[in-house]
Amino acid sequence: MKKERRKFKLSPLGIYAVLAYSFLYLPLAVVIVFSFSPTKSIVGFSGFTTRWYIKLFNDEALIAALIHSLQVSLTAVSIAVVVGTSGAFFLVRANFPGKQLFRSLSQLPLILPGIILGIALLILFMNLGFELSMFSILMGHVCFTTPVIMFQVASRLQRLPRSFEYAAKDLGATPVKTFWYVTLPMIRTAIIGGALLAFTMSFDEIIITYFLTGTWTTLPVFIYGMMRFGLSPQVFAISTVVLTFAMVLIVLMAKFTAVREEL
Amino acid sequence: MKDKESKWQVELVGVTKIYKDTIAVNNSNIKIKAGEFFSLLGPSGCGKTTTLRIIAGLEEPDEGKVFLEGRDVTNVPAHRRNVNTVFQDYAIFPHMSVYDNVYFPLKMRKISKKEADPRIKRVLKLVNLEGFEKRYSSQVSGGQRQRVASARALVNEPRVLLLDEPLGALDFKLRVSMQKVLKDIQRNLNITFIYVTHDQTEAITMSDRIAVMSQGLIHQIGTPDEIYNNPATAFVASFIGEMNFLEGLVASIPSSDTVEVSVSNKNILCKNSDQKISLNDGVLVSIRPEKVHVNPLQSLKNVIEAELSRIVFKGNNFEVTAKFDKCEVRSLVDYKVWDKSQKAGNRVKIGWNPEDVQVFPISMKKDMIQYE
Structure with missing residues (x-):
């Protein structure tokens, strides 16, 4: 059997799409390409080198910032998973006056401009007498990652018929076992998807972190600091690393949060 | 203290359930004998499913008492009652295979998989689902899902099986053949069936006795013959036949x-x-x-x-x-x-x-x- 070949034709809509995507992705491509360029300027490209990457991995301060970032993001997301998931149950299952208002307010840390949340948290920590440290950054990250997971899990819970839980109870499962064997496996993909999204957001967050950072800093803030000495190919290199990492996470997340017909 | 012997398997005394401003179940009194095929029949919203859920323990009555074999179970939660339910949408756990779905109630009773295996095989044979053990609910047909739900509810050998419109989602031909399957299971295992349906033909052909309900009220309880030939109210007369x-x-x-x-x-x-x-x-x-x-x-x-x-x-x-x-x-x-x-x-x-x-x-x- 012959496979039918579709001829690629450039329609006006196609041209528009190419332009739009070029606008979005060309700068990223430039960053990737010039991270392998031996010259320090982005004008002109000759040869291929990995020396910026080698330099990168020998930069102890940068590696420390990367580890800090991982620490903050992983811890923040772990806390957000627990708080966000239980919050989602409360939002979907509990009935109380002002539920709609509560639902909107719970998304506020996500919608609010980072600068406002950053200043607000800074004022709070200053007044409480906390030193700016990993803890202050962590709290800031928990603030905006929790709503992400809560929203993902809540929308899954909303679509999940209660009859599965009724059936489990009817078949002899205690409330704890019902949650563990029936409810949790059915919302698992939403939790994982939400956590991956929250992690990507936390990993490259800069504004809130900038306000809450003392001497202890994360990778995005560190990169921002590097920029003060000009756009070095080393910045391109680290950006490429972060970009690749984020892409992997986003692909994974899309896989987990895709709406699947599960019934 | 030993519970007093009762000749009724299931007994509802003055059961009332009120949702916000509607009376879902209005002072229901029902007595069901062991081994009986008892139907709750009525149009949608008549309170038949709520009555079933009260018997299952998934809903608590606002007034009245529920007895199972003479024991007051009004405040006993669903997972500690010896009744099982076949739900209208079957509620087959999508993340478990057919086999694991049927194993679930036994697992909850801490019965090992090895010990449970012959029981699972027996009940799958009973509902004619041999060879489907490894399938998931998305890989079986509507009629097969119905049978998985039945097998899962039967594997615990409950004294009473509650069925909430179990054939409502099936097409006519399949419904008729499944009616026969369910009736055979009920007769062979000699367990009490409480069957919720809005289909009067189904209720009349399958039941030993029927309770006809409308707007939360039981209009008549009787054999299909009594209900058909001596309807107690104009509603029963108009609803049946x-x-x-x-x-x-x-x-x-x-x-x-x-x-x-x-x-x-x-x-x-x-x-x-x-x-x-x-x-x-x-x-x-x-x-x-x-x-x-x-x-x-x-x-x-x-x-x-x-x-x-x-x-x-x-x-x-x-x-x-x-x-x-x-x-x-x-x-x-x-x-x-x-x-x-x-x-x-x-x-x-x-x-x-x-x-x-x-x-x-x-x-x-x-x-x-x-x-x-």
């Missing part, structure tokens, strides 16, 4: 077992049921179409003149509508008996036996099912 209803006034009460009702100046003789009916009361007269004879050959106590208005061929019989004044009476006539030369407009005699005609107070008209 086909029925002619005529409005009239009580003209005379000639004897303790008959009432004469005047309908459009024609006198209709009716059976005097135990309802308190007195002279000049407004009443509803009800006659089943198959009890109405057109141009009867045998002598009937009650014959009136009418005009044929419509003749509809229905396969094995004819539905013949006869009119007198503004009243219409439908009759079902067997194909072999019907005189095919009859045409609409012909004058005919229609008749019936007074034992086949029931009267209800006119006040019951508001509860009736209206098919317009």
Whole structure:
């Protein structure tokens, strides 16, 4: 059997799409390409080198910032998973006056401009007498990652018929076992998807972190600091690393949060 | 303390459930014998599913008590009651295989997979699902899902199986064959079935006894025969089977077992049921179409003149509508008996036996099912 070949034709809509995507992705491509360029300027490209990457991995301060970032993001997301998931149950299952208002307010840390949340948290920590440290950054990250997971899990819970839980109870499962064997496996993909999204957001967050950072800093803030000495190919290199990492996470997340017909 | 012996497997005493501003179940009293096939029948929203959920323990009654084998279980949660439910949407756990779904209730009782295996195999054989163990619910058909739900509910060997419209999602042919499967299972295992349905044919063909419900109220509990031939209220009469209803006034009460009702100046003789009916009361007269004879050959106590208005061929019989004044009476006539030369407009005699005609107070008209 012959496979039918579709001829690629450039329609006006196609041209528009190419332009739009070029606008979005060309700068990223430039960053990737010039991270392998031996010259320090982005004008002109000759040869291929990995020396910026080698330099990168020998930069102890940068590696420390990367580890800090991982620490903050992983811890923040772990806390957000627990708080966000239980919050989602409360939002979907509990009935109380002002539920709609509560639902909107719970998304506020996500919608609010980072600068406002950053200043607000800074004022709070200053007044409480906390030193700016990993803890202050962590709290800031928990603030905006929790709503992400809560929203993902809540929308899954909303679509999940209660009859599965009724059936489990009817078949002899205690409330704890019902949650563990029936409810949790059915919302698992939403939790994982939400956590991956929250992690990507936390990993490259800069504004809130900038306000809450003392001497202890994360990778995005560190990169921002590097920029003060000009756009070095080393910045391109680290950006490429972060970009690749984020892409992997986003692909994974899309896989987990895709709406699947599960019934 | 030992619970007192009870001859009732399931007993509801004065059970009432109120949601916000509607009474879902209104002072229900039901007694069900062990091994009985008992149906809760009624239109949607009549409270039959709520009643079932109260028996399952998934819903707590606002008033009244629930007894299982004489034991008061009103406050016992669902997972500690020896009853299992087949849900309307089956609720097959999508993340478990057919086998693991059936193992689930045994796992909850801390029975090892090794020990459970013969029981799971036996129950899967019972519902004819051998070879489907490794499939997931998305990989089996509607009828098979129904059987997975049944197997899962039966594997614990419950004393009572609750079924909430278990065949509602299936097409007609499959429904009929599954009715037989369920009835066989019930008979072979000799367990009590409490079966919720809105399908009167299903209830009549399968049940030992039926409770007919409407708007939270139980109108009648009885055998299918009693429900069909002696409906207690106009609602039951209108909900079960086909029925002619005529409005009239009580003209005379000639004897303790008959009432004469005047309908459009024609006198209709009716059976005097135990309802308190007195002279000049407004009443509803009800006659089943198959009890109405057109141009009867045998002598009937009650014959009136009418005009044929419509003749509809229905396969094995004819539905013949006869009119007198503004009243219409439908009759079902067997194909072999019907005189095919009859045409609409012909004058005919229609008749019936007074034992086949029931009267209800006119006040019951508001509860009736209206098919317009």
